[in-house]
Amino acid sequence: MRALVGLALAVAGLVVVGGPAQAAGFNGYVDDTGSxxxxxxxxxxxxxxxxxDGSAPVPLHLYVGGTWNDPNAQFIDLGLANEPRPDVPSSYPGAGPNTGFDRTVEVAKFGNQPIYLYALNAVGPEGDPVLLINxxxxxxxxxxxxxxxxxASSSAPGQVSVTGFAFEYSAPDKTRxxxxxxxxxxxxxxxxQRGPGFEDFPxxxxxxxxxxxxxxxVCVTAIDQGVGSDQSLGCKQVQVVAPPVPPVPPVVTPPPAEQPRxxxxLKAGRKKSRLRIDVGPDLEQSNYQLKIQRKAGKKWRTVKRTQTLGPRDRIRIDLRRGKYRVIVPAQHGLQGVRATARLRR
Structure with a gap:
């Protein structure tokens, strides 16, 4: 910390180490010595x-919990006393119009704390440390x-019950x-919730x-709602029965998609031994290859190999009397098919 210089202030509790105000090199007043x-x-x-130099802003240092040389004190740099105070030069012509300080700061020390405020020399030689607020x-x-x-306890597999209390002064909501x-x-x-010892305070x-x-x-942390910080409320060890493992559903394999067929x-002519064959679906660019078999005893014998003609994929064939089977093998990405018909003459 740089050397601090003296200040004489007309306020209770002020200690002047460096002599009268004029010798210390400052003039000033503390309206709020700390609240x-x-x-x-x-x-x-x-x-x-x-x-x-009445217009030179004076740097201010604040210590909470101890003096400037106390390692346990919290140091807060208040910056410069440069806020408008037009009332000051009317009483002290040597003062500039911006000599005020009005600071509200967050602190990390709580309870009944001593505070110390120092002014650092803005212009001229440095002097001995002097307390503004002692x-x-x-x-x-x-x-x-x-x-x-x-x-903390466990009354059921896979569960832990916790109890306790938590609060925050001046917080708008209940503590989580x-x-x-x-x-x-x-x-x-x-x-x-209310309970024993907390009948009036939920x-x-x-x-x-x-x-x-x-x-x-198992650990519990109270969540801060304002300028403070979250606080741990502690941890405990608990024996917990493992939760039941949910059954693994069987893997269902969907049936393979059926290939288009x-x-x-087939239609037999009434007056002549003519077989009408209609194959689908109709193709615009290709025909269907097929073969025609006639039943001889217990066997089928191939009597003709041919194909459909035209986009409607229909043909008519003259055949002698008998039982026939038409086979259209798999082609064009479609499963094959067969059918039978009897011709009478």
Whole structure:
């Protein structure tokens, strides 16, 4: 920290180390020597200027919980005292119009804390450290949620029940708590229940979350709603019976898609031994190859090989009396087909 210089201020609790204000090189006043407008916040307000140059903004350093050389104190750089204060030059002609400071800052120390405010020399030689606010005690409420993780148990396979309480001062909503099992998210509960010791304050949580089986580490964290941070409420080990494994459904293999088939229609002529053959589906560019067999005893003998003609895929063939079979083998990506007909003459 750079050397700090003196300031004489007309305020209770001010300690001047470097002599009178004129010798210290500053003039100023602290309107608010330290207050906490809300949990986790600290407010200071006033004005100050350097007698060597009334328009030169003065740097300000704030320490919470100890002096500038206390390693446990929290340091906050308040920046420059450069906010408009038109009332100051009317009483002190040497002051500039922008000499004010009005800061509300977040702090990390809570409870009854001493605060120390220093001004750094803006112009001219440096002097000895002088306190603007000398250890004024300020009560700062914690903005973080608090509470306790009371119990954890497993009453059913694959489940863990947790109880406890959680709260946050000045928070608009009930505090939420996140439950983890073996460091994995398991669920979120709301601390909105009443119980023994909390009949007038609904801050208890009691709920069940899913869990893996075995020796499970269950942890609960209270979720912050404002300027604070989430707070762990602790962890517990719980023996959990593994959840039942759901049955694996059988693999259903769909039947193969049926290959499209050729259609075949036979019609025998009434007066002549003529066989009318109609093959489908009709093709515009190709014909169907086919063969005609006649039954002789118990056997079929091929009597003709031919093909359909034209886009309608129809033909007529004169044959002698008998029983015939027409076979259209697989072709054009279609399954083959056969049919029989009897010719009488």
């Amino acid at each position: 906490s407008p809300a949990a986790g916040l600290l407010h200071v307000k006033g004005w100050i200027y350097d007698l060597d 250890g004024t005690s300020v009560q700062i409420d914690s903005p973080n949620p608090g509470g306790d993780f009371t119990s 708590v996140v439950v983890t099992t073996n460091d994995a998210y398991a669920g979120t509960l709301v601390a909105d 801050v208890m949580f009691n709920g069940t979350v899913p869990s893996p089986g075995g020796d499970v580490r 050729i259609t075949l229609a």
